[in-house]
Amino acid sequence: MVFGESSLPSSPLASKDCRVCNRRRIHCDRTLPFCKKCARKGVECPGYGPRFRWTNAIAVRGHFKGRSAPDVSQYPQHLIPESQSLLRGAGEDIPAPSYQSGLALAQQLPPSTAKRLLQYYATNIAPLMVWLDSERNEYKRIVIPLAEKDTILRLAVLAISAAHMSHEDCLPPGFSQHAGEAAILMITERVRQMTECNTNDSQIDANGGITAGILAAMLILSNHSLLKSELSHAQSHRQAARILMNSLALKRPPDDDLTIFLKNQLAIYDVLACTTLFDYEHIQHVTLPHLAQQDVPFGDFLKILHNVTLISLNKAQHAKQPEGLEEELKLASGSTLLAAGPLSQTLTKSSRRDFIRLVQAYHHAGMIYACTRLCASLGGQQALVVHTNKLFKVLEQFDDINASLHNLAWPLFIAGTSCCGDDGRMRIISGLCQTLSTNTRFEHYANLSTFLQELWQSSNSDWTLLARQWESKGTPVIAV
Numbered sequence: 106m107v108f109g110e111s112s113l114p115s116s117p118l119a120s121k122d123c124r125v126c127n128r129r130r131i132h133c134d135r136t137l138p139f140c141k142k143c144a145r146k147g148v149e150c151p152g153y154g155p156r157f158r159w160t161n162a163i164a165v166r167g168h169f170k171g172r173s174a175p176d177v178s179q180y181p182q183h184l185i186p187e188s189q190s191l192l193r194g195a196g197e198d199i200p201a202p203s204y205q206s207g208l209a210l211a212q213q214l215p216p217s218t219a220k221r222l223l224q225y226y227a228t229n230i231a232p233l234m235v236w237l238d239s240e241r242n243e244y245k246r247i248v249i250p251l252a253e254k255d256t257i258l259r260l261a262v263l264a265i266s267a268a269h270m271s272h273e274d275c276l277p278p279g280f281s282q283h284a285g286e287a288a289i290l291m292i293t294e295r296v297r298q299m300t301e302c303n304t305n306d307s308q309i310d311a312n313g314g315i316t317a318g319i320l321a322a323m324l325i326l327s328n329h330s331l332l333k334s335e336l337s338h339a340q341s342h343r344q345a346a347r348i349l350m351n352s353l354a355l356k357r358p359p360d361d362d363l364t365i366f367l368k369n370q371l372a373i374y375d376v377l378a379c380t381t382l383f384d385y386e387h388i389q390h391v392t393l394p395h396l397a398q399q400d401v402p403f404g405d406f407l408k409i410l411h412n413v414t415l416i417s418l419n420k421a422q423h424a425k426q427p428e429g430l431e432e433e434l435k436l437a438s439g440s441t442l443l444a445a446g447p448l449s450q451t452l453t454k455s456s457r458r459d460f461i462r463l464v465q466a467y468h469h470a471g472m473i474y475a476c477t478r479l480c481a482s483l484g485g486q487q488a489l490v491v492h493t494n495k496l497f498k499v500l501e502q503f504d505d506i507n508a509s510l511h512n513l514a515w516p517l518f519i520a521g522t523s524c525c526g527d528d529g530r531m532r533i534i535s536g537l538c539q540t541l542s543t544n545t546r547f548e549h550y551a552n553l554s555t556f557l558q559e560l561w562q563s564s565n566s567d568w569t570l571l572a573r574q575w576e577s578k579g580t581p582v583i584a585v
Contacts, residue, residue: 118134118135118136118137119133119135119136119137119140120135121135122135122140123135123139123140123143123150123151124151125140125143125148125150125151126140126142126143139278139279143278144278150278150279151279151282205287206283206287207260207283207284207286207287207288207290208256208260208287208291210277210280210283210284210287211259211260211263211280211284211287213277214263214276218275218276219259219263222262222263222266222267222270223249223252223253223259223262223263223266225266225269225270226244226249226262226265226266227244227245227249229266229269230244230265230266230269230328231244231245231248231249233511233545233547234328234370236402236403236445236448236460236463236512237402237445237448237449237452237460239448239451240451241448243362243363243366247362247363247366248262248321248363249262251317251318251321251363255318255322256291257288257291257292257295257318257319257322258318258319258321258322258325260284260285260287260288260291260322261284261285261288261321261322261325261326261329262325263280263281263284264280264281264282264284264285264288264325264326264329265281265285265325265326265328265329265332267280267281267284268281268329268332268333269332269546271546281329285326285329288322288326289326292319292322292323295315295319296319296349316349316353316364317361317363317364317367319349320346320349320350320353320364320367320371321363321367323342323345323346323349324342324346324367324370324371324374326342327339327342327343327346327374328547330342331547331548331549331583331585332546332547332548332549333548334547334548334549334551334552336549336552336579336580336581336583337579337580337581339549339583340378340581340583343371343374343375343378344387346371347371347375347391347392350367350368350371350392351390351392359395365395368392368394368395369394369395369401369404371392372391372392372393372394372395372404372407373394373403373407373585374585375391375392376391376392376393376407376410376411376414377407377410377515377584377585378581378583378585379391379411379414380410380414380474380515380584381518381572381576381581381582381583381584382572382576382581383418383569383572383573383576385415385418385419388411388414388415388418389415391411393407393408393411394407394408396408400444400447401444402441402444402445402448403437403441403467404440404441404444405436405437405440405441406434406437406438406441406467406468406471409430409434409437409471410471410474413430413471413474413475413478413479414478416478416479417478417479430471430472430475430479431472431488434468434471434472435468437468437471438464438465438467438468441464442461442464445460455504455505456505456508458504459503459504459505459506459509460509462499462502462503462509463509463512463513465495465499466496466499466500466513466516467515467516469492469493469495469496469499469516470492470496470515470516470519470520472488472489472492473489473492473493473496473519473520473522473523474519476488476489476492477489477522477523477568477569478569489523493520493523493524496516496519496520496523497520497524497530497533500513500516500520500533500537506537507540507544510537510540510541510544510545511541511544511545513537513541514541514550514553514584514585515584515585517534517537517538517541517553517584518553518556518557518582518584519584520534521534521535521538521553521557521560522557522560522568525560525561525566526561526566531557531561534557535554535557538550538551538553538554538557539551539554541553542554549583552580552582552583553582553584556571556572556575556582559571
C-alpha cells in the first residue's frame, strides 16, 4: 500500500525543486507549500514530497521502504496471491504517515464548496461509471450519501471532482492531489486498524459498512489516476481494491447492495484491463462479477472474456473454435439485455436502440478479440473479418454515439487493432478516441489513440506484441 512521508523543512524554502519544475528543467523558487512558478503558469504544483501510491501493498521508498501492509496471513494464499508481499514481517512498529495536510484542506472548504463538489460528481462523473444512468445509479443513490458521512470516501470524491472540473479557482492550490493522497494514507491506517481488531466487527460488516466505503474510495482513486493518465498508479489502486475484495469474499459472500455493486464495478475494470495485460499469475485471480443475482449487465460477457484471456496465455489449453464462442457470446448478449430491461424503462426510444447497439458492439469486439487471441485457423481468420465489418457497421448505426462513447472504449480499441491498413477506418477510430478523451476529460483515453497510431505505423499488425512492450515500460494500455 502507500507509505512514506516528507516533513516540511524549518527553513522558508524547500530543499529541492518541485516535480513540475524539475520535469520542465527550469529553476524552481522552492516556496512553501507550493512554488509560485506553477501558480503563475496555472499549473497545479505537486509540492516537494514523494508521490503516494499503492504498489503491491508495500512501501517502495522513504523511511517505510520494504514495510508491509496489514497482515492477512489468515487467508488462503491461492485466493489472494498478490498478498504474498503483505505477509513478510514488518519488524518494529512504524508510526503512520501524516495525512493531516490534505485532510485540513478538505475541512477548510466552505460547506457550499464541498457540497458543490459532491454534486458535481453525482452529475458529471457518476453517469460515466455505469452502463445505464438512471435514478438507480448506485454512485448517486448510495456512494454520495455515504461520502457525506465517511471522511475517506468524501476525500476521494472531492479529489476527483476537483481534478475533473474545468475551473477550480475556488479551491486551494494542489487541492485535488493533496486530498487524494490524504485519502490513500487514511485507507492505509484504516485497514491497519481493521486487521488489529476483530475482523467480524459488526461496524465493519453491517450493510457494507467501513470496508464498502474503503472499496468505493479505492475505485474512485483509481479513476482519479486515470483522469490524469497516471496509468501505473491506477493499476496499483485496482490491485489494492482486488485484494480487499478478495479478503471480504473469504470472510463471507457480499450480501449488501453497495458491496455487490462495487464488486461488479471492480469486475468490469479488472476483466477489461486484463485483456491488455500479460501476467498470467495476476490475471488468473481477477475479480469476476457477482452473478448470484440475474441483474448484472455484461456479467456473463465478462466471464467469457476473462476465460478467453486465460486460455490465450495458457499454452497447455486448446483454442476454442469461433462457432462455439459466438454462441456463448450471443447468450451473454441476451442476458445483458434482460438484465438492463428495468433500467432502460426511463430511456427514450433512441437511447434504448443505442444500448442494444452497445451490446452488439461488445459482442462483435468480443469475437474479434477471441479470434485474435485464440483462433489461428482459417475459420478464425474468416470470423475475424466478418465481425470486424459488423463492428464498424454497428458504430455507424448509433443515433447518438457521443452519449454512449464513455462505454465504448474497449470496442473502439479492439476495432482499432483490427483495421490496420484501412485508412478510412483508422480515421474513424482515431477521431472517436479523440472525442472520447475530450468529452469525458479522462486523459488516459488519449493513450488509446497514441497506441493505435504506433500500431498502424508498425510493420507488425499483432497488437499484443506492442501491448507487451507498453506494459514492460510501466505504461499499460487501459481501454476501460
